[in-house]
Each structure stands twice: as C-alpha cells, then as structure tokens.
Amino acid sequence: MGLLDRLSGLLGLRKKEVHVLCLGLDNSGKTTIINKLKPSNAQSQDIVPTIGFSIEKFKSSSLSFTVFDMSGQGRYRNLWEHYYKEGQAIIFVIDSSDKLRMVVAKEELDTLLNHPDIKHRRIPILFFANKMDLRDAVTSVKVSQLLCLENIKDKPWHICASDAIKGEGLQEGVDWLQDQIQGAKT
Amino acid sequence: MAAKSSSDFDSGRAESNEANSKWLDAHYDPMANIHTFSSCLALADLHGDGEYKLVVGDLGPGGQNPYLKVLKGATVLTESPLPSLPAAAATFLMEQHEPRTPALALASGPCVYVYKNLRPYFKFNLPQLPPNPLEQDLWDQAKEDRIDPLTLKEMLESIREKAEIPLSVQSLRFLQLELSEMESFVNQNKSKTIKRQTVITTMTTLKKNLADEDAISCLVLGTENKGLLIIDPEAFTILAEMDIPSVPVFLEASGQFDVEFQLAAACRNGTIYILKRDSKHPKYSIELSAQPVGLVQVHKILVIGSTQDSLHGFTHKGKKLWTVQMPAAILTMNLLEHRSRSLQAVMVGLANTEVRIYRDKVLLNVIRTPDTVTSLCFGRYGREDNTLIMTTRGGGLIIKILKRTAVFVEGTGEVGSPPAQAMKLNVPRKTRLYVDQTLREREAGTGMHQIFQTDLYLLHLRAARAYVQALESSLSPMSVTAREPLKLHAVVQGLGPTFKLTLHLQNTSTARPVLGLLVCFLYDEALYALPRAFFKVPLLVPGLNYPLETFVQSLSSKGTSDIIRVLVLREGQGVPQLSAHISMPVSEGLMAA
Numbered sequence: 001m002g003l004l005d006r007l008s009g010l011l012g013l014r015k016k017e018v019h020v021l022c023l024g025l026d027n028s029g030k031t032t033i034i035n036k037l038k039p040s041n042a043q044s045q046d047i048v049p050t051i052g053f054s055i056e057k058f059k060s061s062s063l064s065f066t067v068f069d070m071s072g073q074g075r076y077r078n079l080w081e082h083y084y085k086e087g088q089a090i091i092f093v094i095d096s097s098d099k100l101r102m103v104v105a106k107e108e109l110d111t112l113l114n115h116p117d118i119k120h121r122r123i124p125i126l127f128f129a130n131k132m133d134l135r136d137a138v139t140s141v142k143v144s145q146l147l148c149l150e151n152i153k154d155k156p157w158h159i160c161a162s163d164a165i166k167g168e169g170l171q172e173g174v175d176w177l178q179d180q181i182q183g184a185k186t
Numbered sequence: 187m188a189a190k191s192s193s194d195f196d197s198g199r200a201e202s203n204e205a206n207s208k209w210l211d212a213h214y215d216p217m218a219n220i221h222t223f224s225s226c227l228a229l230a231d232l233h234g235d236g237e238y239k240l241v242v243g244d245l246g247p248g249g250q251n252p253y254l255k256v257l258k259g260a261t262v263l264t265e266s267p268l269p270s271l272p273a274a275a276a277t278f279l280m281e282q283h284e285p286r287t288p289a290l291a292l293a294s295g296p297c298v299y300v301y302k303n304l305r306p307y308f309k310f311n312l313p314q315l316p317p318n319p320l321e322q323d324l325w326d327q328a329k330e331d332r333i334d335p336l337t338l339k340e341m342l343e344s345i346r347e348k349a350e351i352p353l354s355v356q357s358l359r360f361l362q363l364e365l366s367e368m369e370s371f372v373n374q375n376k377s378k379t380i381k382r383q384t385v386i387t388t389m390t391t392l393k394k395n396l397a398d399e400d401a402i403s404c405l406v407l408g409t410e411n412k413g414l415l416i417i418d419p420e421a422f423t424i425l426a427e428m429d430i431p432s433v434p435v436f437l438e439a440s441g442q443f444d445v446e447f448q449l450a451a452a453c454r455n456g457t458i459y460i461l462k463r464d465s466k467h468p469k470y471s472i473e474l475s476a477q478p479v480g481l482v483q484v485h486k487i488l489v490i491g492s493t494q495d496s497l498h499g500f501t502h503k504g505k506k507l508w509t510v511q512m513p514a515a516i517l518t519m520n521l522l523e524h525r526s527r528s529l530q531a532v533m534v535g536l537a538n539t540e541v542r543i544y545r546d547k548v549l550l551n552v553i554r555t556p557d558t559v560t561s562l563c564f565g566r567y568g569r570e571d572n573t574l575i576m577t578t579r580g581g582g583l584i585i586k587i588l589k590r591t592a593v594f595v596e597g598t599g600e601v602g603s604p605p606a607q608a609m610k611l612n613v614p615r616k617t618r619l620y621v622d623q624t625l626r627e628r629e630a631g632t633g634m635h636q637i638f639q640t641d642l643y644l645l646h647l648r649a650a651r652a653y654v655q656a657l658e659s660s661l662s663p664m665s666v667t668a669r670e671p672l673k674l675h676a677v678v679q680g681l682g683p684t685f686k687l688t689l690h691l692q693n694t695s696t697a698r699p700v701l702g703l704l705v706c707f708l709y710d711e712a713l714y715a716l717p718r719a720f721f722k723v724p725l726l727v728p729g730l731n732y733p734l735e736t737f738v739q740s741l742s743s744k745g746t747s748d749i750i751r752v753l754v755l756r757e758g759q760g761v762p763q764l765s766a767h768i769s770m771p772v773s774e775g776l777m778a779a
C-alpha cells in the first residue's frame with residue numbers, strides 16, 4: 001500500500017478493500033444475498049444458479065467488499081479451496097428449509113474448517129440461516145445446533161437469520177463482519 | 187471354508203464405520219409408516235422446480251391400506267388412497283413439448299394410473315380376456331334360474347381345478363362365500379356379463395425413439411397372464427404384445443422401442459426370458475436353479491438375485507459370468523448409478539440388516555441398517571444427486587447421502603479375482619514369423635490337420651507293428667502265451683570288473699507249475715566271461731519269485747560295455763519263450779586300477 005493510499009484510507013476518503021468468500025450449498029441463496037447487498041440500482045432482477053463463481057462488489061459504511069460468489073453445486077464445490085488463501089472473511093449461507101441437506105452443509109463446513117489454508121487462521125465466519133420466511137424453515141438456533149457451530153473455538157463467528165428476498169437480517173450480518181475485520185486490524 | 191473367512195475379512199474392510207463412512211445420515215424415521223418394495227419407489231422432479239420428489243406406492247401395514255404417497259425431503263407432501271395394492275411405480279416423460287415435467291405411472295391391479303403434476307390424468311385398463319365358455323354357460327344357466335347356487339359352486343370348482351383358462355373374478359369371489367351369502371350374490375350378479383381381466387405384476391419404462399436422458403418413454407407391463415405389453419406414452423394404446431412361458435415378476439428394458447430394444451423378464455418359474463424387437467417369443471432364456479428375487483441391469487450385464495442367497499451375472503445372451511454368495515437371504519435389489527463418476531453398481535438388501543453394494547462381483551461397500559431393508563433406491567432426491575433411500579420392514583424410512591468426496595475404491599472389498607489376475611504380463615511382441623505362421627495356419631488349417639492325422643496314424647501303426655513283432659519273437663520280458671505265463675526281470679549289481687547278475691524268474695500262472703526251462707546268455711566273449719552261459723531252471727512253482735544268480739567278469743580294459751542277452755528257452759523248442767537285453771554298466775573297478 002502506497003503512502004497516498006494509506007493516507008486516503010486514514011482520512012476515510014477511500015474505503016479499505018476486503019476479500020470475502022461466499023460459500024454454501026447450491027440453492028441456499030448466496031447470489032440473492034449478495035445481490036441484495038448491492039446498491040438498488042445495481043441489483044439484477046432475475047437470479048440464476050451460478051456457474052463456477054462470480055466476483056461481486058458492495059460497500060458497507062467503512063469497507064469495500066469484493067465477494068467471490070462461489071457456485072454451490074456439487075461439481076463446483078472443489079473450486080472453493082483455491083480461493084481460501086485470498087479470503088479475509090467467509091460468508092456461509094444455509095438454506096434453513098432444506099433439512100435433508102443440513103448434513104451436507106455440515107460436511108462441507110467441516111471440510112472447510114479443516115483445510116490447511118483455513119484451519120490455523122482467525123478468519124471471521126458469518127453464517128446466514130437463510131430462507132427464514134419459508135414455512136418449513138428451522139430457526140437459526142436449530143441451524144447452529146445442526147451444524148455444531150459451538151465447536152468452532154478459534155475463529156470469530158456469528159449466525160443471522162435472514163430472508164434474502166426481502167433483505168431481512170442481511171445488514172445485521174454485514175455490520176458484524178465489518179466490526180470483526182476492523183477490530184482485527186487495529 | 188477359506189473362501190468364507192476371506193469374504194468376512196473383505197466385508198470388514200468394505201464396511202462403513204462411523205468415522206470414515208462414505209455416507210452422510212440425512213434422515214432416519216423408524217415410524218415413517220412406509221411399507222413397500224423397490225419396484226414401488228420412484229424419484230422424479232414431478233413439479234419441474236428442480237426439487238426431486240419420492241413417489242411411494244405404499245402397501246400399508248400388512249398390505250391392508252394401500253396409498254400413493256409423494257415425499258419431499260423427509261415429509262409427506264401428498265397421499266391418496268389406492269383401490270388395490272400397488273405393483274410398481276415409474277416416472278416417465280410422456281410428451282415432447284414443454285414444460286417437460288415427468289408423469290407418474292402407478293400399476294395396481296389391472297390398471298395403470300397416470301398422474302401429471304400429481305393430478306390424475308389417465309387410467310389405462312388391461313384389455314379384457316375371453317372368459318371360459320364353460321363358466322359363461324354356467325352363469326347363463328344361473329341367470330335363467332336353471333341351476334341352484336350349490337351346484338353352481340360345485341361346477342365352478344371343478345372348472346377351477348381343471349381348466350386351462352382361469353376363472354373370472356366374479357366366480358372366484360363367489361367360491362369364497364358362505365352358503366348363506368351365495369343366494370343373494372347370485373341374484374345380484376347373475377345378469378352381469380362375466381369379465382376376465384388379468385393383473386399387472388411388474389412395470390418398467392422403455393425409451394421410445396431417442397436414447398437421451400429426457401426422451402419420452404413407453405411403459406412396459408408384465409401381466410399375470412404370462413404376457414408383456416408395451417404401451418404408447420401419448421395415446422395409451424398397446425404398441426406391442428409378447429407372450430412368455432411364465433408369469434413375469436421383474437422386468438428390465440433397454441434400447442429404444444422404434445429402433446432396437448431388449449426386454450429381460452424374470453419369471454416365477456425361475457427362468458429369465460430375453461426378448462428383442464421383432465420377436466414375439468423369447469430369444470434367449472436363462473434357467474436359474476432357484477426363484478429370482480431381483481433383477482437389475484448394470485451396463486450390459488443382467489444381475490439376478492436368487493432365493494439361494496446368491497447374486498449371478500449374466501450376459502444378454504444368457505451366458506453366466508459370475509456368482510457371488512451372500513451372507514443372508516436377499517430381500518431387495520436396485521441399481522446404484524453414480525453419474526459423475528460413471529459408476530453403476532447393484533445394491534442388495536439382505537435379511538441380516540446389511541445393504542451391500544457390488545460392482546460385478548466386487549464388493550464395494552456395506553451399510554448396516556437398524557432394521558431390515560425391504561426397498562431401496564438411489565438417485566437425485568431433493569437437490570442432492572447421490573441419495574440413497576431405504577425403507578424398512580418396520581415401516582421406517584432411512585435417507586443417506588453419498589459424500590461428495592466418497593469414492594468406491596475397487597479392491598477394498600475384493601472378493602473377486604485376485605489382484606495378480608489383473609496384472610499385465612510382459613508378452614513379447616508378435617514377430618513377423620509368428621504372423622506368417624498364423625496366416626499359414628489359418629489358410630492351410632485343413633491340410634495341416636490331415637497331415638498331422640496321417641502321421642499320427644502311421645505312428646500308431648508302427649508302434650503296433652513293433653509290438654506284434656516283439657510278441658512274435660518273444661523279445662519281451664513277459665510271456666503271454668496262455669500255456670506258459672512267465673515274467674523275467676534282471677538286476678545287475680556291483681562295480682566291476684566282476685558283476686553279479688540276478689535273474690528273477692516268476693511263473694505268473696495261477697496253478698500250473700513250469701518245468702523244463704533253460705536259460706541261455708548270449709554275449710561278446712571278448713568282453714565278458716560267465717561261469718555258466720547255459721543252465722537248466724528248476725521247477726517253477728506258481729507265484730514264487732526265483733532269483734537265479736550268476737557272475738559276470740568284465741574282460742575289457744578300455745572301459746567299454748555291451749549288452750548281454752538272456753533267453754529263456756523250452757527244451758526241444760527253437761524259439762525262445764522270453765528274452766531280455768541287459769545293458770551292462772561300465773566296469774569302474776578296472777578303470778580305477
């Protein structure tokens with residue numbers, strides 16, 4: 001970082017950039033969440049299943065996020081690990097109404113947490129228990145129980161119930177993430 | 187015994203233990219109240235929303251309360267009662283145009299109920315069969331009250347026992363009635379025309395004219411009337427009808443109806459019949475020594491489970507490829523198709539609460555379940571590609587998901603051929619000479635064979651001639667003349683220059699003694715000296731062995747050796763009875779000196 005950059009960063013003229021990985025099973029609502037976090041004029045209307053991954057940007061009050069929106073389909077999940085090194089934070093999205101695949105989400109999460117590029121880092125993880133609006137959705141407490149989140153001891157984590165279509169619960173999550181990232185730097 | 191212990195060992199390795207299981211336990215509900223067989227399970231994206239549902243033709247507890255159930259995830263989405271027990275469920279695309287949501291077919295009794303978007307769409311009835319004329323006649327008489335119910339019953343019973351054409355449902359029901367109920371039953375039913383209809387025993391699907399994954403498919407039905415029917419998916423007309431010698435219970439179809447197809451029907455008589463397009467009757471048949479309990483087509487192989495607790499692999503031409511013995515009775519079977527790894531395997535539910543997965547005869551995986559599994563199927567369910575669904579005898583539902591990273595490693599559960607068999611041998615390249623020779627053999631095969639045969643005959647002839655000559659000139663140490671059966675056997679002992687020569691002479695006749703024999707030695711007098719070159723043999727008692735000893739002095743100083751001939755003669759006869767050639771050893775004593 002050049003002196004000018006740092007100066008403008010300190011003065012708050014330019015927001016600090018962070019790389020975030022958005023992970024989770026297919027159809028959990030990752031793209032929908034990120035789309036909702038973008039300014040309303042930049043939001044796209046129809047959301048299709050992501051192929052491979054796509055890079056999206058959005059800003060919070062003090063940070064500029066570059067998000068790797070990974071595809072959650074089984075055949076693309078092996079791409080995730082190639083981006084672990086660059087990621088400074090993780091957003092992990094869960095479809096709270098897909099009880100059957102909760103085990104699959106847990107399996108992928110455990111694989112993620114045990115990956116050498118993640119295992120020994122204090123990387124913050126934000127969980128969205130998404131699709132809260134659906135009738136057969138389970139609560140975020142239940143989701144954190146099913147995923148055994150209490151076992152994550154060496155990383156800051158937080159779970160938010162969300163409804164990505166209405167945009168509920170998203171801001172709370174992003175605020176937490178921003179605090180974590182800034183807290184870690186100072 | 188050895189085989190058993192090795193298979194135990196292998197199954198131990200293929201078994202999924204908690205820690206490194208290939209499966210994630212997605213759901214287990216021991217009280218799901220689902221009682222069914224593999225043939226009544228089907229998976230499909232029935233609503234076209236990317237969420238695959240499970241269709242269950244549920245027989246109900248004790249086969250009392252049949253229901254059609256559709257499950258989404260772990261919950262029952264819809265259920266509707268069925269008029270009779272389901273025989274099979276299948277999902278298929280019935281038309282080209284969009285949206286291409288698959289229809290659901292449920293075979294039950296003489297009908298196939300077809301649902302689209304889970305709404306009843308069409309009911310296909312099996313065609314009526316001609317009733318037994320005798321039976322028809324009886325009911326006609328009953329109609330005119332010329333016959334009383336009791337006689338009717340007796341007559342119908344005699345038809346049931348003897349006739350080729352089975353009775354109609356109406357008559358069968360009548361035969362079950364108590365005396366008191368008969369009268370009213372006859373009055374109620376006598377004016378109805380009797381109908382005879384068969385029932386569906388099994389059902390599968392067959393692609394119509396394209397091999398694509400999402401091509402439209404015909405329904406293939408097997409009936410209690412020993413028939414196979416192929417039904418058009420749009421018009422629901424019968425496209426083809428075939429007869430087989432027994433009642434089909436399991437069906438597998440491959441190919442496309444309009445191009446070339448093949449049906450394999452496992453029947454109650456323990457035979458699997460294979461039919462092709464354009465054949466009204468079976469083209470091949472496979473006879474099992476027991477009843478079939480399951481039939482699954484894996485790639486080009488028909489895998490058949492039998493009541494003898496074994497799994498057999500057959501080609502489509504009926505050639506047996508392999509057999510594997512199961513540790514317990516087979517209850518159900520189905521195909522496991524893992525598309526992304528292009529693996530096809532057979533899942534077998536066993537009575538010992540195990541589900542085993544075999545690729546050919548290689549055991550890939552063992553899953554232990556809390557209850558015996560009566561039905562299973564594998565495929566895309568919900569949004570997960572590799573889901574295994576099992577229902578248990580107690581009505582439970584087990585859903586497992588294959589881990590994304592799981593691989594069925596060949597050899598971890600090996601019971602098949604030893605690894606050495608798969609090792610590549612370093613076979614030398616074919617030389618020019620070899621190729622020429624092979625070509626010549628191919629062209630002149632007949633000639634070569636004839637020459638070989640001629641030579642062989644000549645050899646036989648020459649051997650026979652030599653034998654005859656030997657017999658005629660008594661050159662052999664065995665005399666076969668019936669009168670004087672004798673055996674001669676000579677032993678040379680010693681290092682030289684003096685050898686001891688022992689002749690063992692034996693009379694091999696049963697009772698008659700032999701008298702008046704002479705022994706004569708013929709030898710080169712320059713080389714050997716014998717004290718007695720000619721002597722008389724004492725009387726030979728039958729069976730006893732007479733050792734006749736004599737010394738042989740080797741005279742040669744150059745270490746040469748020669749043959750000494752022994753002749754056994756009979757007094758007054760010119761031709762010897764027996765003869766023997768004794769190859770004398772080189773005199774070692776002399777050489778040392």
Ligand SMILES: Nc1nc2c(ncn2[C@@H]2O[C@H](COP(=O)(O)OP(=O)(O)OP(=O)(O)O)[C@@H](O)[C@H]2O)c(=O)[nH]1
Pocket residue numbers: 024025026027028029030031032033047048049050051070071072073093130131132133134162163164165166
């Ligand atoms: N009811 C409801 N539907 C949602 C919610 N979030 C997303 N969806 C729907 O879920 C579906 C999948 O959303 P996506 O954002 O494409 O999911 P994804 O995680 O990006 O999926 P992949 O790109 O395939 O990994 C879409 O039809 C969304 O409309 C939610 O909170 N509530």
Ligand SMILES: [Mg+2]
Pocket residue numbers: 030031032048049050069070071072
């Ligand atoms: Mg996406």
